[in-house]
Amino acid sequence: MKQTAFYQHRRVLVIGLAKSGFAAAKLLHELGAIVTVNDQKSFEENSKAKQLEQEGIRVICGGHPPELLDEPFDFVVKNPGIPYTNPIVKKALEKGLPVVTEVELAYHISEAPFIGITGSNGKTTTTTLIYEMLQAGGKEPLLAGNIGLVACEVAKKAKADQWLVTELSSFQLAGIREFRPHISVLLNIFDAHLDYHGTKEAYAQAKANIFKNQTKEDYAVVNADDELVMQLAENIQAQKILFSTTKVLEHGAYIKDRMVYWNDEKVIAVSDIVLPGKHNLENILAAISAAKLAGVDNEAIHQVLTTFTGVKHRLQYVDTIDGRRFFNDSKATNILATQKALAAFENDAVILLAGGLDRGNEFDALLPYLRNVKAIILFGQTAPKIARIAKQAGIETIEYVDNVEKAVPVAYRLSQPGDVILLSPACASWDQYKTFEQRGDIFINAVHKLK
Known part of the structure; x- marks a missing residue:
């Protein structure tokens, strides 16, 4: 220490x-x-x-x-x-x-430099990808933060030649004073946790605190496709490293002709990446950027991206039963996460399980993503709000159930071989469950009971 x-x-x-x-x-x-x-x-x-x-x-x-x-x-x-x-x-x-918060204590005692990852969506997947890439590259990283491992506990055993790969929530970042990651990653920002922060501006500023103490010797990996992220990073001291799924960049991580590039180096063909979902390409580009800055070679990155299938509760494949594929996306605690989950299955017929804690949001933004949803099963406080949007989308089959466990057999009854049954609630879990993990585990158990 x-x-x-x-x-x-x-x-x-x-x-x-x-x-x-x-x-x-x-x-x-x-x-x-x-x-x-x-x-x-x-x-x-x-x-x-x-x-x-x-x-x-x-x-x-x-x-x-x-x-x-x-x-x-x-x-x-x-x-x-x-x-x-x-x-x-x-x-x-x-x-x-x-x-x-205890992240500040972790920074004070850690011998290892930090890679700090934040954003409204994709934090855990990106954090895990960076950790796996550094591990494959022989860097002996340590995983910490909002991912479930208390940062100050991990920091106690960190050595100077390691990296502390740390997922950071807006709650943690709102309270930092001196915390300074050598590499920061800001994935995206949209309305979230307004019940805690009060306004989107306060929430965004908490996220931007990840740059607060960085100097020109540090790096900030930022999403060139997110206008608000770019605004928040406009005047930072750290060296900006961009990633984009829509633009060809002179420097940074990007996609051209279905190939992932780092600067002018080809890293991997998009077709070789096993992690599903267009939204995960953003997470992958961010992870590649951080890994390359930490000295990881392309071979190690390629090894991870051809084997990494995702993180539990984040568009997690659960099982195929009688031709129906079940996916657990319980971590989708906001509308954008569910938009991205539905976009990942735009060529499939989907039965969507959704609902949860009412934080005052409306769900109109889901409307364009419901085109391939054939049935929707709703639970929790927000069920009536989501039902209104489902009716606007022309979904004829709308079912109400008490909870996730009861939703699964109903979804199976309404499905046909080839359908995707997707838990992607678009809401926090706290009206019925202690955590999104508990909600996801209940879904998984209910799926296995169908066998």
Whole structure:
């Protein structure tokens, strides 16, 4: 680890005891900080709180009382999911206390440089692709961040000759102060998480924070086909590296004559790539850019792209049963993700399973993508809204069910051999499920029960 004397004897409040809060509290305690952890759950239902207390860390459970900040803390580490409108966070900011997420701690202690990946869609696929490419190229990368591995835990074991390949959410990026990836990747931006950030402008600015501390010695991989991304990257200090699926570029990653290029080098034929979906070409070009900047050769990149079939819950092929192909795209928690999933099957008859948490969005943008949808099965809070659009699209078969598990046998009953049965909800899962992963796993289990 880097020199960590800064944290010794610092009084730190950690707000939120999920995975990242637990890891941050343990790390800070290890580094000699005086740590107080505060969590919404009661002490009795919080096994992590008991574990931290046994290790000598002060834990306060049962709510987030703002008066806790009457104590003299030096800074606050908050769970990324706790909004800045939470009274205890607002009070910390009013007092002028630094409020960060554990990604900031990871940056401070890591010997390894960071590759940071963000965007509204495609983060996990791109992060995984970069990791796989670096691994194939002998770079010994470490995977971290919003992909499920707490960054500060991974950073503790990082060595200077490795890379920390880190998926970053807008929640994490909103709280950075000094975090500086050597290679940043911004894939795309559209309306998302407005319930957390308040406005699209605030959301976009959180994403753009990935460039905030970069210098001319660093690189920023940006999507030349996304107007807002290009605007946000206009005045950055880092060296801009573009990728595009629609333009031939002088420098960067692009497609010409069904061949993927890096600068003027041919990397791979599009027909040799096994990952389905046009949208995944953007993710692939971004990953190639980051991998090439990290010193990976074309042979290693080619090896990954001819074998990588995707990430679980992201347009994941599940099974073929009686000629029906089932795909799990539970990670499609917004409209754009479902647009891209439907575009991947534009030559197939699709039965779509959709619906979930109502964040106030309308679904009119789905209309042009529903041309090849023969039936739609809806669940969750947004079912009536999506049904309205389905009727406009002329879809005659619209079914309502209680949940994903009940949707699967209905979809099978309505299908014929050759059809694609696609779970791509276009909504977050939290009205019925704890996570999109849980929703996807339930879908997979329901598919397997059809056998």
